[in-house]
Structures are given as structure tokens and as C-alpha cells.
Amino acid sequence: MRDLSLHLLDLAENSLRADASLISLALSLQEDGALDVVLEDDGRGMEQSFAQRAADPFATTRTTRKVGLGLPLAAANAEKTGGFLRLDSLPGQGTRVHLRLMTRHVDCLPLGDLPETMSTLVLTHPDRPDFVLALRSPQAEGRFDTRDIRRALGPEVGLQEPEVMDYIKQLLIEQCQTVFGGLIL
Amino acid sequence: MKTLEELEAIRQKTLARISLRKEDKEEAVRVVIGMATCGIAAGARPVLTAFMDEIGRRHLRNVQVTQTGCVGMCRLEPMVDVITPDGNKVTYVKVNPEKARMIVADHVVNGHPVTEYTIGAAEQQA
Numbered sequence: 001m002r003d004l005s006l007h008l009l010d011l012a013e014n015s016l017r018a019d020a021s022l023i024s025l026a027l028s029l030q031e032d033g034a035l036d037v038v039l040e041d042d043g044r045g046m047e048q049s050f051a052q053r054a055a056d057p058f059a060t061t062r063t064t065r066k067v068g069l070g071l072p073l074a075a076a077n078a079e080k081t082g083g084f085l086r087l088d089s090l091p092g093q094g095t096r097v098h099l100r101l102m103t104r105h106v107d108c109l110p111l112g113d114l115p116e117t118m119s120t121l122v123l124t125h126p127d128r129p130d131f132v133l134a135l136r137s138p139q140a141e142g143r144f145d146t147r148d149i150r151r152a153l154g155p156e157v158g159l160q161e162p163e164v165m166d167y168i169k170q171l172l173i174e175q176c177q178t179v180f181g182g183l184i185l
Numbered sequence: 186m187k188t189l190e191e192l193e194a195i196r197q198k199t200l201a202r203i204s205l206r207k208e209d210k211e212e213a214v215r216v217v218i219g220m221a222t223c224g225i226a227a228g229a230r231p232v233l234t235a236f237m238d239e240i241g242r243r244h245l246r247n248v249q250v251t252q253t254g255c256v257g258m259c260r261l262e263p264m265v266d267v268i269t270p271d272g273n274k275v276t277y278v279k280v281n282p283e284k285a286r287m288i289v290a291d292h293v294v295n296g297h298p299v300t301e302y303t304i305g306a307a308e309q310q311a
Contacts, residue, residue, distance in 0.1 A: 001225070001226050002226075006225050006226070006230065009220075009225055009230060010221075010222050010225045010226075013220055013221065013222075013225075013254075017254070068222075069222045069223075070222045073222070113230075116230060116231070116234055117230065119234075120220075120230055120233055120234065123237060123250075124220075124233070124250060124251060124252050148189060149189075149192060152189045152192040152193065152196070153192055153195070153196050154196060156200055156203060157195070157196050157199045157200060157203070161195070161199045162241050162244075163195045163198065163199060164192075164195055164199070165237070165241065166241075167187065167191065167192065167195060170187055171187040174186065174187055
């Protein structure tokens with residue numbers, strides 16, 4: 001993966017496949033350059049024994065073949081900056097992935113196009129689930145929540161309407177720029 | 186700054202249009218993009234954005250863009266299936282944003298598959 005935003009899209013795909021109804025992503029940049037990324041879902045979760053093996057490329061729920069690279073690649077990219085990937089999950093309770101990246105490390109991936117990752121997720125799943133993006137840096141905070149947008153639009157107007165899509169894209173770009181703008185991650 | 190009030194205006198505008206559209210029962214063309222680890226790593230996200238963008242720009246109302254997982258041909262990603270209402274499916278391989286726009290123009294709008302980008306053409310070369 002070329003950047004962090006692509007990893008996050010990839011990890012969120014796991015949550016979608018776990019049939020989550022709410023997927024929330026929080027990025028929080030600390031003063032010392034540590035970036036904590038927490039992806040939480042309320043999907044079906046997994047047994048602890050499987051969660052422990054999930055960062056192993058040869059652990060997968062797929063029946064078509066024997067490899068799954070999403071988590072192992074993300075873990076490798078976090079670890080090479082001196083960070084980590086932690087996975088907590090319980091059957092029926094959902095899954096939480098915590099990635100820590102030390103952004104001042106020379107091997108840290110750039111953040112990439114986080115708005116595009118979010119809009120891809122939302123716009124290909126306009127009905128379900130809901131998505132939350134919470135952003136924090138020492139300078140600012142930002143938030144995006146599809147539940148707020150749904151509430152404002154009412155039941156008749158869906159997120160897939162072109163004007164709504166445009167609104168979502170611009171809102172995401174604005175939020176990401178306010179919080180991480182001008183910062184090279 | 187974007188505000189939730191703006192959504193109220195969008196809501197009003199869209200409601201008016203939805204009521205006009207209710208009669209329209211045309212069946213949708215489906216565009217299915219592979220978004221597994223292999224697809225994403227090969228560039229599926231900008232391809233999906235290009236499809237969405239081109240469909241929006243042309244005001245196409247009967248096109249549905251969805252995603253799928255890995256189909257086991259990772260070396261040919263990004264892969265895109267276009268499924269027309271008659272049930273025909275065309276699989277495109279190694280798609281990039283430019284190819285995506287051409288697929289919308291030629292196949293989705295005008296009904297002519299872009300033969301040179303299909304999996305059949307790729308397999309012949311191999």
C-alpha cells in the first residue's frame with residue numbers, strides 16, 4: 001500500500017464484511033508525532049484465538065485461498081516506524097484495530113487521501129452501515145458522521161443523491177484540511 | 186465551512202426531483218469494482234472515484250456502483266465488471282481512471298464494450 005489512507009480503506013473492508021452497522025475511525029495526532037488510528041466496528045467479531053493470529057498472513061476466514069494480507073501489511077508498516085497494531089475482538093461484540101505510527105520516523109507512510117477513502121466507503125454503501133470519522137491534532141478537531149447527515153436529510157433522501165455525495169466529499173476534505181492541513185505526515 | 190443547514194436546501198431540491206423520477210423504472214447498469222487488499226493496492230480507489238465522477242458528470246441515474254472482494258486474479262487488478270440489464274457481464278482488467286472514463290462513455294452510455302481492456306484481450310496477450 002502506498003499510503004495510510006489505503007490501509008484504512010482495506011481494514012474498513014473487513015468491518016464491512018463483518019456486517020457492521022457502525023464503523024468509526026478515529027485519527028489522533030499527538031505533540032510528539034505519534035499518530036493513533038483506531039478503527040472500531042460493531043460487526044460479528046471473532047474468537048480471541050483467531051484475533052491473535054489475524055496479523056499472520058496465513059490466517060484468513062476466506063475459503064477460496066489461504067492468505068489474507070490486509071492486517072499483516074498494516075502491522076508491518078506500523079512496526080517499521082516503531083509503532084504497533086493491536087487487535088481486540090469478541091464474537092458478537094465487534095472489532096477494534098489500534099494502529100500507532102510514529103510519523104517522524106523516516107519509514108512512516110504518508111497519510112494519503114483520507115477524504116477519498118471515506119467517500120469511497122460511504123458512497124458505495126449509502127444505506128448501511130453508518131460511518132464516523134473523528135480527527136484530532138494538537139491544533140484542531142474535526143468530525144464527520146453519516147448519522148447526522150441522514151437525520152438532516154430525512155428518510156426520503158438517500159446519501160447516493162449526487163448533491164449529497166458532493167456535500168459529503170467537500171465536508172470530508174474540509175475536515176481533514178482543518179485538522180491535518182499543512183502537516184506532512 | 187460546510188453546515189448541516191446546507192443539507193436542508195439539498196433535501197428540498199432533491200425531494201422535488203425524486204417525485205419526478207418515481208415513474209422511471211428503467212433497470213440499472215451495475216459497475217462492480219474489486220476492493221480487496223489486492224485491488225486497493227493496485228489502485229482500485231481512484232478507479233472507483235473516476236467511475237462515480239464520470240457518472241455524476243453525465244447525470245446518469247440508472248447506474249449502480251458497488252464493490253466486491255478478491256476473485257483470485259490479483260495480478261489483473263484493478264478489475265471491474267460491467268453488468269447490463271440484459272444480464273451480460275463484461276470483465277475489465279488493469280483498469281485506471283482514464284480507462285474507467287472510457288468504459289462509462291463507450292459501454293455504460295452507448296452499449297459498446299471496450300474490447301481492448303477486457304479480460305479476454307488480456308488473456309490473449311499473455
